[in-house]
Amino acid sequence: MENRRNDVLTTMSHEEPERVPIFEMGIDPPHIETLMFPERFWSPADRPATERVELLKHNGEVQVRCWDRLGFSIVRTDAALTPPSEWSAKVISEEEAKNLRKDTGLSYSAGTFIDEWGRGRIYDSKCRVWIQQYGTITSVEEWEEWAQSFPDPWAEGRDVGAKIVAELAEERDLALAGLLREPFATLFEAFPISTYYRLQLENPDFIKKAVKRYTDYNCETIKRYGELGCDLVISSGDIAHRDGPHIRPALFDEFFAKEMHRQVEAAHRVAIKYVKHSDGDIRTLIPSLVDTAKVDGLHSLDPSAGVDIGKVKEEWGDKIFLMGNVAVDSLALKSEEEVIQETKDCIRKAAPGGGFILCSSNSWYTHCKLVNCLTMVRTGQDYGAYPIQIL
Amino acid sequence: MGNSEILAELKKAIIDCVRLDEAKDLARKALNAGVNPLDVVEVVREALDEVGDLYEKKEYFLMELTLAGSTATEIMTMIRPELKKTASLTKGKVVIGTVFGDLHYIGKDIVIAMLTSQGLDVIDLGVDVPCTSFVEAVKNEQPDVLAMSGLLTIVVDEMRKVIDTLRNEGLREGVKIMIGGRAVNEAFAQEIGADAFGANAVDAVRLATEWIGGRKGGKPKK
Numbered sequence: 336m337e338n339r340r341n342d343v344l345t346t347m348s349h350e351e352p353e354r355v356p357i358f359e360m361g362i363d364p365p366h367i368e369t370l371m372f373p374e375r376f377w378s379p380a381d382r383p384a385t386e387r388v389e390l391l392k393h394n395g396e397v398q399v400r401c402w403d404r405l406g407f408s409i410v411r412t413d414a415a416l417t418p419p420s421e422w423s424a425k426v427i428s429e430e431e432a433k434n435l436r437k438d439t440g441l442s443y444s445a446g447t448f449i450d451e452w453g454r455g456r457i458y459d460s461k462c463r464v465w466i467q468q469y470g471t472i473t474s475v476e477e478w479e480e481w482a483q484s485f486p487d488p489w490a491e492g493r494d495v496g497a498k499i500v501a502e503l504a505e506e507r508d509l510a511l512a513g514l515l516r517e518p519f520a521t522l523f524e525a526f527p528i529s530t531y532y533r534l535q536l537e538n539p540d541f542i543k544k545a546v547k548r549y550t551d552y553n554c555e556t557i558k559r560y561g562e563l564g565c566d567l568v569i570s571s572g573d574i575a576h577r578d579g580p581h582i583r584p585a586l587f588d589e590f591f592a593k594e595m596h597r598q599v600e601a602a603h604r605v606a607i608k609y610v611k612h613s614d615g616d617i618r619t620l621i622p623s624l625v626d627t628a629k630v631d632g633l634h635s636l637d638p639s640a641g642v643d644i645g646k647v648k649e650e651w652g653d654k655i656f657l658m659g660n661v662a663v664d665s666l667a668l669k670s671e672e673e674v675i676q677e678t679k680d681c682i683r684k685a686a687p688g689g690g691f692i693l694c695s696s697n698s699w700y701t702h703c704k705l706v707n708c709l710t711m712v713r714t715g716q717d718y719g720a721y722p723i724q725i726l
Numbered sequence: 727m728g729n730s731e732i733l734a735e736l737k738k739a740i741i742d743c744v745r746l747d748e749a750k751d752l753a754r755k756a757l758n759a760g761v762n763p764l765d766v767v768e769v770v771r772e773a774l775d776e777v778g779d780l781y782e783k784k785e786y787f788l789m790e791l792t793l794a795g796s797t798a799t800e801i802m803t804m805i806r807p808e809l810k811k812t813a814s815l816t817k818g819k820v821v822i823g824t825v826f827g828d829l830h831y832i833g834k835d836i837v838i839a840m841l842t843s844q845g846l847d848v849i850d851l852g853v854d855v856p857c858t859s860f861v862e863a864v865k866n867e868q869p870d871v872l873a874m875s876g877l878l879t880i881v882v883d884e885m886r887k888v889i890d891t892l893r894n895e896g897l898r899e900g901v902k903i904m905i906g907g908r909a910v911n912e913a914f915a916q917e918i919g920a921d922a923f924g925a926n927a928v929d930a931v932r933l934a935t936e937w938i939g940g941r942k943g944g945k946p947k948k
Contacts, residue, residue, distance in 0.1 A: 444852065457829055461827060528792060532788075532796075533796070536745070577908055577926075579784055579788075583787050586789075639908065663879075667879035667880075701880075703879075
């Protein structure tokens, strides 16, 4: 368990560390509570808005201790999507939901919470996480109006939780990952789906302008992550689904990969590695991500969408490090023996030579069997010592 | 420009994903030129078939699939009053929803856009739909097809529960059932007694139109 941060830095530099680092980008609160029993992971409903700082502090502490207890080498923190102190949520009323349903034909429901980015979010009470619902911005004019008070990356209070996690990570010698939201995802999620695609087709100048604003925001957030001592940033937000990319790879390259490169440069200026996360079949986007965006790493190489980490390693492993890719579906549905085998396969294919961090293909969501998640970690610990000796 | 040229241009416009107003102008032009609205419907259907084929060949992406579906839906909405004068537009009814425990909607909504553009009456029950709501909808709406979607693995038990309940209430035989989404597959569809697994929106539309076409004497897709 020694040198965990150093192992991360070494593997991100494409050298073999002492052990394969292990990480999860997220664990749903019910699992955290099981792992940390009798401690609670507070829900926003547990605390009034006036106690937001206490909530962030408490949850930050529980999270770091949980990740530490699991033997993970990296903890993650968020100063990108965490709202500032002065911000308060808007929740859609029954009347507003009715009007939105009428205007868009989409099944908006009362109780949907609109976040700082115009995205509809709904609380999943079983998993105790906020899930993306329909975007609430329905035209360029509405976006322009919303953008008049575009979120300020340096707004007071946005980094309250991040600071706590950063301090605790340093105390424990854990690497620190700052989360970002990919501009494609933020924009895509702010509008109803077909409206976004229509804008991409019919109003490319608007898309370019909007992506630039979101990218500027991310570049500033990266500076903040530099101040907090992050070692890597992970840009969340899916750019693909099970069948392939959301948009044509050439469009992705033109509209998003170039702007992503600006973020990568911002990260490198503060000695941070830049990782792009996406579920889905990203294989046709990898050339863009590597050659245009010049990302340092990819997470999560979704095996359920056909991504073979061995093939990605073979083709791109000299340019990017890989984070993945035990299938979340396996953690939910398969046996412990199957999870052991899948984890060993990941290590065997991707770990030699360094440039590999073991994790699931998304996160430990509530319906994953915790025993399988722990089996993945244990297998990583059992077989992750260098030199790798799995045949 | 003759009527057949206008229809050919309309078909090409949908396939090429031109601007929505251009596609609608062409549809309007066709109607103004006296083209039978049913011929416009047929051209829209052919265009969607082709877009679906291109998607399955991975030459098209979700963006083109969604845009073609939404353009077709807009055209169908535009010509619906004309169709009412000549023939019944609705070919069948589909009830659809994301099952209880799952709040994901993107896949479901793309399927809805594609089904609607085919002239089907689609009743969207939304996300996180409990078993009782599916069963009530089947009882009250008497749809031709019930489509259940889900991204999370938890949905497998819910889908099974819906089908078992329909069976217990004597409603199963009256409706074709398809399931779709990341968490399920063909083998699971068979295991729980669904009629089919729809791998994507194109597949879902193909299944629904084949079933409804077969049942009502319509024209099944190739």
